[in-house]
Amino acid sequence: MSSPARCLNHSLPSVKNMLEVCVIGAGGVGTIAAYVLENSQRAHVTAILRSKYLLVKERGFDIESIDHGKVTNWRPHNVVSSLVAAAAEKKSYDFIVITTKALPDLTSSIIAELKPLITPGKTSLALIQNGLAIEAPFAAAFPNTPIFSSVSMIGSRLTNSTSIFHQKPDVSKIGAHFHHVDDAFKRATQHDAAALFVDVYNAGLADAKPKTNARCVLVEDIVGARWAKLLWNASFNTLCTVLRISVGELLSGPGRNTLLEPAMREIASVATAAGYGNAVSEDIIQDMLHDSPPTSTLRPSMLVDLENERPLELEVILGAPLKVAKEKGVSTPILTQVYQLLSQAQWKLTQQAGK
Amino acid sequence: MSSPARCLNHSLPSVKNMLEVCVIGAGGVGTIAAYVLENSQRAHVTAILRSKYLLVKERGFDIESIDHGKVTNWRPHNVVSSLVAAAAEKKSYDFIVITTKALPDLTSSIIAELKPLITPGKTSLALIQNGLAIEAPFAAAFPNTPIFSSVSMIGSRLTNSTSIFHQKPDVSKIGAHFHHVDDAFKRATQHDAAALFVDVYNAGLADAKPKTNARCVLVEDIVGARWAKLLWNASFNTLCTVLRISVGELLSGPGRNTLLEPAMREIASVATAAGYGNAVSEDIIQDMLHDSPPTSTLRPSMLVDLENERPLELEVILGAPLKVAKEKGVSTPILTQVYQLLSQAQWKLTQQAGK
Numbered sequence: 001m002s003s004p005a006r007c008l009n010h011s012l013p014s015v016k017n018m019l020e021v022c023v024i025g026a027g028g029v030g031t032i033a034a035y036v037l038e039n040s041q042r043a044h045v046t047a048i049l050r051s052k053y054l055l056v057k058e059r060g061f062d063i064e065s066i067d068h069g070k071v072t073n074w075r076p077h078n079v080v081s082s083l084v085a086a087a088a089e090k091k092s093y094d095f096i097v098i099t100t101k102a103l104p105d106l107t108s109s110i111i112a113e114l115k116p117l118i119t120p121g122k123t124s125l126a127l128i129q130n131g132l133a134i135e136a137p138f139a140a141a142f143p144n145t146p147i148f149s150s151v152s153m154i155g156s157r158l159t160n161s162t163s164i165f166h167q168k169p170d171v172s173k174i175g176a177h178f179h180h181v182d183d184a185f186k187r188a189t190q191h192d193a194a195a196l197f198v199d200v201y202n203a204g205l206a207d208a209k210p211k212t213n214a215r216c217v218l219v220e221d222i223v224g225a226r227w228a229k230l231l232w233n234a235s236f237n238t239l240c241t242v243l244r245i246s247v248g249e250l251l252s253g254p255g256r257n258t259l260l261e262p263a264m265r266e267i268a269s270v271a272t273a274a275g276y277g278n279a280v281s282e283d284i285i286q287d288m289l290h291d292s293p294p295t296s297t298l299r300p301s302m303l304v305d306l307e308n309e310r311p312l313e314l315e316v317i318l319g320a321p322l323k324v325a326k327e328k329g330v331s332t333p334i335l336t337q338v339y340q341l342l343s344q345a346q347w348k349l350t351q352q353a354g355k
Numbered sequence: 356m357s358s359p360a361r362c363l364n365h366s367l368p369s370v371k372n373m374l375e376v377c378v379i380g381a382g383g384v385g386t387i388a389a390y391v392l393e394n395s396q397r398a399h400v401t402a403i404l405r406s407k408y409l410l411v412k413e414r415g416f417d418i419e420s421i422d423h424g425k426v427t428n429w430r431p432h433n434v435v436s437s438l439v440a441a442a443a444e445k446k447s448y449d450f451i452v453i454t455t456k457a458l459p460d461l462t463s464s465i466i467a468e469l470k471p472l473i474t475p476g477k478t479s480l481a482l483i484q485n486g487l488a489i490e491a492p493f494a495a496a497f498p499n500t501p502i503f504s505s506v507s508m509i510g511s512r513l514t515n516s517t518s519i520f521h522q523k524p525d526v527s528k529i530g531a532h533f534h535h536v537d538d539a540f541k542r543a544t545q546h547d548a549a550a551l552f553v554d555v556y557n558a559g560l561a562d563a564k565p566k567t568n569a570r571c572v573l574v575e576d577i578v579g580a581r582w583a584k585l586l587w588n589a590s591f592n593t594l595c596t597v598l599r600i601s602v603g604e605l606l607s608g609p610g611r612n613t614l615l616e617p618a619m620r621e622i623a624s625v626a627t628a629a630g631y632g633n634a635v636s637e638d639i640i641q642d643m644l645h646d647s648p649p650t651s652t653l654r655p656s657m658l659v660d661l662e663n664e665r666p667l668e669l670e671v672i673l674g675a676p677l678k679v680a681k682e683k684g685v686s687t688p689i690l691t692q693v694y695q696l697l698s699q700a701q702w703k704l705t706q707q708a709g710k
Contacts, residue, residue, distance in 0.1 A: 337689060
């Protein structure tokens with residue numbers, strides 16, 4: 001199933017037949033993804049850079065990576081300043097990779113401008129983003145386009161607008177989203193699009209593999225993998241944000257037992273009711289609870305967003321699973337209130353942004 | 356019932372028969388209380404000052420008061436540096452007024468040193484503090500001593516250790532705590548102790564009354580009054596603290612409906628189950644919900660404590676009512692989780708204090 005030989009729409013690229021990839025979002029995750037894809041020598045990347053377009057065009061990115069070492073003044077094959085500018089180039093993309101924050105408004109605005117970049121029968125969408133049900137708005141807008149998503153465990157962040165500090169190995173799971181398809185689309189086509197991407201991505205990790213456990217794994221059940229990551233994101237990430245504390249402080253205080261573990265078990269109950277019980281088994285819960293030491297000073301991504309007055313990925317991390325909980329009649333008293341608290345915090349961020 | 360003529364143990368003071376009052380706690384509330392009591396010309400105040408003892412002895416307090424105007428270099432009749440020093444003076448007090456934060460550890464340490472200051476048959480305890488069931492530890496330690504408590508609406512705070520900014524008129528309700536009494540103690544004695552204090556306190560407000568609505572009201576049901584104040588303190592005060600936002604921000608955001616009002620209604624349900632339904636009627640709830648404008652920049656006391664890394668009055672404001680909820684079988688999902696979040700925050704404050 002996962003062999004590139006089965007791809008119907010893609011052929012293995014030769015030097016003159018490189019894959020064309022457009023990467024939207026140039027944060028810690030997106031820039032490393034762009035680097036890895038070019039590093040595969042099987043893809044040309046067009047990076048869409050908004051505010052940092054001129055800076056990157058002038059001096060590129062500086063990357064300090066646990067996987068790839070120190071790379072200075074690195075530029076993607078091609079940089080453009082907007083989706084509209086990318087469309088004007090009239091390239092035909094094999095993959096459009098979306099690595100922005102998964103925020104409803106941002107997703108809507110990307111979708112509104114994405115159509116000219118999609119070549120029917122050729123282009124696939126890759127979503128390297130947090131949360132649940134992130135594929136749904138793309139599948140609704142582009143029902144005939146293969147979509148796959150990645151659950152990424154990479155620890156990579158911007159230290160300034162063009163400098164990346166990539167601290168934890170690039171480990172990800174990728175799997176196809178099997179949305180409603182018409183006759184022209186087979187489940188195999190969707191899967192094969194994901195498989196080709198995984199193949200290319202792993203080629204781009206070749207230099208890392210002797211040193212780290214960097215890897216990109218093709219999975220059949222990406223939704224299960226997304227629920228498993230939510231065990232962490234819907235509990236640690238949200239509670240550290242409400243309380244403005246580190247992972248270690250949450251693990252060491254009374255909230256470990258009164259809030260964290262019950263919140264994680266609520267997510268497990270919802271996932272189980274939705275048919276993903278295997279992905280959130282007791283063993284996995286125990287791993288999640290004990291993976292970080294009580295001395296961890298990690299401040300999760302949502303807390304970092306709050307502290308920097310950036311919008312929170314609240315809808316994909318809590319809103320979407322709570323919608324499933326409601327559909328399935330699963331009680332989630334802790335997560336519901338955490339959602340309400342963070343909605344209030346999000347509201348305040350919006351007010352501040354409006355000032 | 357409330358006439359001073361009915362007091363068994365107190366006589367109206369003449370110039371040579373002033374009431375002796377010891378005030379513990381010299382924050383915004385305690386200093387104004389000390390001032391008002393001396394201002395009555397019916398009481399001598401001994402103020403117990405710890406860290407600020409020398410400063411006050413040297414230059415007194417500066418008070419800017421909506422009720423009493425600008426008062427500089429004001430000193431109580433007598434200042435001492437500790438409860439032990441007060442005991443060494445071997446005065447016989449009519450009233451010991453406790454105006455510290457209501458914190459379990461602090462209450463325990465005060466109780467441990469209070470006995471030498473209490474003259475059986477003469478001394479009463481006045482608690483000007485927040486929260487529920489604050490009288491219980493004092494009643495357990497001093498079962499034969501009359502105790503009454505005050506629900507104070509004063510807006511008064513320290514701007515530095517000896518400067519008071521008193522912004523909102525001194526309005527309070529005072530009522531006796533009718534704890535277990537033996538034969539020597541009648542309900543009337545307890546009530547009359549409160550009545551005398553109210554009488555003296557109102558005399559001390561005489562200069563304020565033509566200007567403001569400052570007043571001290573004797574009430575029969577102080578427990579009901581404490582529940583009514585909890586409608587505000589257990590909802591606005593706690594939620595603004597968890598969210599680190601002002602009263603206006605809570606009222607303007609989505610949390611107004613999802614968190615604030617339901618939390619207030621949980622307190623009302625508990626109070627009703629405990630027999631204080633009259634004190635938390637729908638009218639009173641509506642008053643509480645609409646009393647502050649959505650533009651209010653007020654940061655409630657618990658939030659100010661959190662921001663200054665001081666311990667929170669969590670047990671008397673949420674712990675005690677939640678204990679009643681448990682006893683009465685009342686469901687309090689929001690308040691229970693708010694308590695857990697604030698317990699985690701309190702734990703962190705303790706950790707920081709220990710560093």
